[in-house]
Amino acid sequence: MTAAALGAAADTPPPARQGRWVRSEEARGLAMISPTFLYALALLLLPVLTVLAYSFWTQDYLDIDRTFTLENYRQALTEPIYRDLFVRSLWISLVVSVATVVFSYPIAWFISFHGGVHRNLWLFLVTVPCWTSYLLRVMSWKVILGYGGVLNTGLISLGLIDEPVTSLLYNSNAVVITLVHSWAAFAILPIYVSLQKIDRTLIEAARDLGDSRMRAFFRVTLPLSLPGVVSAFLIVMIPTVGDYVTPRLVGGKDGVMIATAIQTQFGKGANWPLGAALSVTTMVLVSLAAAVVVFALKFAVRRIR
Structure with missing residues (x-):
């Protein structure tokens, strides 16, 4: 076994310790807040990412051209x-x-x-x-x-x-x-x-x-x-x-x-x-x-x- 493998094995917690952590108060607390946190993160982050993606596209009449461009920012900062x-x-x-x-x-x-x-x-x-x-x-x-x-x-x-x-x-x-x-x-x-x-x-x-x-x-x-x-x-x-x-x-x-x-x-x-x-x-x-x-x-x- 190589030195890297021995180090990785040494860093891995034993199964008994992992089981104790899963049953701990910290793990139960994270399990309780994780769905709410992910839901709030999705509501906050996804709209921002959507707007950010649109800012690098262009409007082609009624269609959206998804070719990457900085033209919109040029107009926003120079007009x-x-x-x-x-x-x-x-x-x-x-x-x-x-x-x-x-x-x-x-x-x-x-x-x-x-x-x-x-x-x-x-x-x-x-x-x-x-x-x-x-x-x-x-x-x-x-x-x-x-x-x-x-x-x-x-x-x-x-x-x-x-x-x-x-x-x-x-x-x-x-x-x-x-x-x-x-x-x-x-x-x-x-x-x-x-x-x-x-x-x-x-x-x-x-x-x-x-x-x-x-x-x-x-x-x-x-x-x-x-x-x-x-x-x-x-x-x-x-x-x-x-x-x-x-x-x-x-x-x-x-x-x-x-x-x-x-x-x-x-x-x-x-x-x-x-x-x-x-x-x-x-x-x-x-x-x-x-x-x-x-x-x-x-x-x-x-x-x-």
């Missing part, structure tokens, strides 16, 4: 219209994510530290807007920001303006406002959970050692709640880039985002390969932007401490 949409989409998603986290953090902090016995009631009120349809929430902001909407009517009644403001709707600002409101609850909850896990004695120790309330917040509360902040940021940023309903309803021509172009290619444009290439490019750009922002956020908090 000025798509470059502008990528930049605008990333900028809007970043602004929405930052604004949502900034507005959500004080609410989550208040519920966590001062909610008291009414904490569950506050959380219940936070989730109330999610009871209605997402489309209905977007349409409500169209009514609020419209030319004859609630905001213009109120400002005229107070004498602050003489005629309705036309710049409130059908622009990128309207998209940002609507998306911040729509995703606020999804940012408040992870931040709240992260704040709830903070040991209050650490904050008391910082105060006893001479830190002011503000300094204790930046040195203790904010760094320890950073996982919730990062989660909230990613929860908001990733879906907003792919939102095409809100830009279509309240954005107008100045609020169009890349998701609208993708939806057009998969719909009226009937060019699935180009739409797939735009989708893959968007996923890559969003991942890179999210990684940069998360790293910058951690670095800023570290510098503050």
Whole structure:
């Protein structure tokens, strides 16, 4: 018997040890989660692989030419219209994510530290807007920001303006406002959970050692709640880039985002390969932007401490 065979034989567990492992708690746990894990993996991975495969093909009238090509990516990265949409989409998603986290953090902090016995009631009120349809929430902001909407009517009644403001709707600002409101609850909850896990004695120790309330917040509360902040940021940023309903309803021509172009290619444009290439490019750009922002956020908090 060769040395390699002897080594392989030595590394092979004896049958008795294999039998014990099969009957162990670890093996039974893996057997229980494996079907669910494989099912979830298939649901998540197969659609992405399908879109990735389409991005390397071309549309030949009503048929798909499966010859490998990078033409779709060339169009996605070099066409000025798509470059502008990528930049605008990333900028809007970043602004929405930052604004949502900034507005959500004080609410989550208040519920966590001062909610008291009414904490569950506050959380219940936070989730109330999610009871209605997402489309209905977007349409409500169209009514609020419209030319004859609630905001213009109120400002005229107070004498602050003489005629309705036309710049409130059908622009990128309207998209940002609507998306911040729509995703606020999804940012408040992870931040709240992260704040709830903070040991209050650490904050008391910082105060006893001479830190002011503000300094204790930046040195203790904010760094320890950073996982919730990062989660909230990613929860908001990733879906907003792919939102095409809100830009279509309240954005107008100045609020169009890349998701609208993708939806057009998969719909009226009937060019699935180009739409797939735009989708893959968007996923890559969003991942890179999210990684940069998360790293910058951690670095800023570290510098503050």
